[in-house]
Amino acid sequence: MKLFSFFNSSASYRVRIALALKGIDYQTEGVNIRAGEQYHAKYLQHNPVGVVPTLIDDSGDAIGQSLAIIDYLDRRFPAPLLLPQEARLRAQVLEIALAIACDIHPVNNMRILRYLTDELQVSESQKKSWYAHWIKVGLSAVERLLEQSNSGNYCVGEQVTLADCCLIPQWANALRMGCDLSDYPRCQRIYQHCNTLPAFIAAAPENQPDVIPA
Structure with missing residues (x-):
């Protein structure tokens, strides 16, 4: 997996926590949002909203929005479960x-x-x-x-x-x-x-x- 992230983006930070808790190996590709790299055409192909983070899963599919990413990770890798079932x-x-x-x-x-x-x-x-x-x-x-x-x-x-x-x-x-x-x-x-x-x-x-x- 690859995570497009910016170091002090709180949305990226959320996803990094979830990935670390679940012990998932991934590569990080930095997107400098201070320099506007989130609006580059290549990145917008992955994330049309132009924000970080974006997760590229092992099938090559792109997922944006931190809460959607964490929900996806929770369903694929349920240990530990970050959204309780009760x-x-x-x-x-x-x-x-x-x-x-x-x-x-x-x-x-x-x-x-x-x-x-x-x-x-x-x-x-x-x-x-x-x-x-x-x-x-x-x-x-x-x-x-x-x-x-x-x-x-x-x-x-x-x-x-x-x-x-x-x-x-x-x-x-x-x-x-x-x-x-x-x-x-x-x-x-x-x-x-x-x-x-x-x-x-x-x-x-x-x-x-x-x-x-x-």
Whole structure:
């Protein structure tokens, strides 16, 4: 398998965690989204949306969108299962994962931030305020969802799920952007615990072959 990825793309990070948890061998091909490589014609043949990640499976088929990729991996390689089979647990995992992947991430990703600065001409401080606002709104909701799920070291239950695969990259990006995260102790506990696990360490941005030094 081959994963088209960018080292600090949170969507790519989610998929790298899932691949590492399942012990799947794959090749990484870096796509520098800062330089616009996701819009090159060759890449758009794999992913018409022009975003990362894209997974090329062992049959040569291309799959885009991180949650679709992880669902595909879960069905092909069910150990460990990242989406529980029991209906209520599955719903809890999806509720948390989608609160991050659909509510926080889309308004704070790079193409949105660039539109704010390049097209709407907002200042750097205004851009950071935008980012911090949506982190506060989103993680406040996630923290309440974690209270409902009685989270411990993981978002739901006693093992890693899709929810953790989404939370850790989002938290890492919020840290990188200098957000105040002191109001989310459950999120922080999960982040700190998961980052002791080999799969999360292997998937971390700083450990990727396409990492760009700060």
